[in-house]
Amino acid sequence: MQPVQGTPGHSRYDVVIVGGGHNGLVAAAYLARAGRSVLVLERLDRTGGAAVSAQAFPGVPARLSRYSYLVSLLPRKIVDELGLRFTVRRRRISSYTPTVRSGRPTGLLVDAGDPARTAAYFRELTGSEMEFTAWQEFWAMTSRVAGRVFPSLTEPLPTRAELRRRVDDPAAWTALFERPLGETLERTFTDDLVRGVVLTDALIGTFSHAHDPSLRQNRCFLYHVIGGGTGQWHVPVGGMGSLTDALADAAGSAGAELRTGCEVTAVATDGATAEVTYRSGDFEHRVGARQVLCGAAPAVLDRLLGRPADRPGPEGAQLKVNMLLRGLPRLRDTTVDPREAFAGTFHIAESYTELDAAYRVAATGRVPAAAPSEIYCHSLTDPSVLGPGLAAQGYQTLTLFGLQLPARLFTHDADSAREAALRAVLGPLDACLAEPLADCLAVDRDGRPCLEVKTPADLERDLGLPGGNIFHRELAFPYGDPAGDRWGVATGHPNILLCGAGAIRGGGVSGIPGHNAAMAALGR
DSSP states (O other): OOOEESOOSOSEEEEEEEOOBHHHHHHHHHHHHTTOOEEEEOSSSSSBTTSOEEOOSTTOOBOEEOSOOOBSSOOHHHHHHHTOOOOEEEOSEEEEEEEEETTEEEEEEEETTOHHHHHHHHHHHHSSSHHHHHHHHHHHHHHHHHHHHGGGGGSSOOOHHHHHHHHOOHHHHIIIIISOHHHHHHHHOOOHHHHHHHHGGGOTTOOOOTTOTTOHHHHHHHHHHOGGGTTOOEEETTOTHHHHHHHHHHHHHTTOEEEESEEEEEEEEOSSOEEEEEEETTEEEEEEEEEEEEOSOHHHHHHHHTOOOOSOOOOOEEEEEEEEESSOOOBSOTTSOHHHHTTSEEEESOSHHHHHHHHHHHHTTOOOSSOOEEEEOHHHHOGGGBOTTTTTTTOEEEEEEEEEEEGGGGSSSHHHHHHHHHHHHHHHHHHHBSSOGGGTBOBOTTSOBSEEEEOHHHHHHHHOOGGGOTTSSOOOOSOOOTTTOTTSOBOSSTTEEEOSTTSTTOOSSOOHHHHHHHHHHTTO
16 A cells, blocks of 8 residues: 555544654554554655665666665564565675785675684784684674663663663673773774774764763664674665565555655644644645654654754764666775675775774864775665666666764855765775776766765755754663653653654664554553
């Protein structure tokens, strides 16, 4: 059942959901299946929010996961309970990181299917067995934590003490929840490149550094390593839109009304009932509800409720570059096949020292000359995203995620800053290649290179993400005070709940906030 434009069929619903992103659709499906009348209002002309597939380049039949790229946090519980027809594939190659040692191009390949091969790469890079042993022990620790924490994300919110008892590992708790991550990395690893490869998971969309006393890097790291209870990341078959299409089908089949082209402009509540004002085309409408669930960012909800902005707005910290290539570029490191190097996460300028240097420059308000980034080639794992004929001709998609590029860098002269940021991520990439990336880019029907750049400002404009923050606001540790917020979705109004990434235990493509908001709305 596809979303439709136009006015809803009723003037009042049990639940109105603001925003048709993946979390809003999860909430809609659960609530409609429980017998609630549900209306989803989405500003854009399609549902899915940031989790969509799109033909980004005119005349070129390749569908890219345009904004969000990978799946790790979506619980199997949600897939099974909602009957989602949705498939993911595991990437055998975890990562490849090119570097230069003793004047010679080389790199670190992590093969998840062959520990002995990975050990050989570590030995060649570092000269001993010690770093690989430390690597295994570190990830074994995070895996144990993941196995204990991840199941709690779809349960009532634990207190800090309860989650600590559940983790049942004082050293791991201290390393991940209490002390800056940099202390553990410097104590565990000696190689600058290895330290950086681990730290990158702490900086995805988060402007921070290894020793940040706020621990925002720890919170980001935690959510990136606990997914599925294993920390493994997967490629959605058919692109990210296949997930949200399945969710829209589940919600619509259960009876939820999904309306696109409806921009919510205000929410009013007396604590027992609510009224939602929205604009569709040139007309303004109002609809009543017993409960309102908000999939938009908390800062957006504050504006809809007429609350004053009493805190700094959220800030994203990334550059997204979508590309289509005629073929993968050759590498300076001739010991690795590009089809393996690009099959996992391809780390660029992400040594520990380079990550810190880029942070320090960006903190002064300047675009780093060399910005860290990582690349994903989804078409190597899922060729179905390539249109007819493209795969046979060797075409490949590339999506690049640039780090340490906060929204503040793009507030003045945004076009110049975008160009500088693009140079900052492509320069270090070209330094790893045996041929310029520009020579490998496909062209669209108008002869333009197939390359699309999205800054935090672009994400705010396109998706309504304040400050371009992909997590809606700073991530929080997955615990709280259940006495006042049993599911981590409260807003201060008893009949208005957060169901988006800004909820406690939000962030990433997970559906967890949607599930938890639905459970709260149902009084479970």
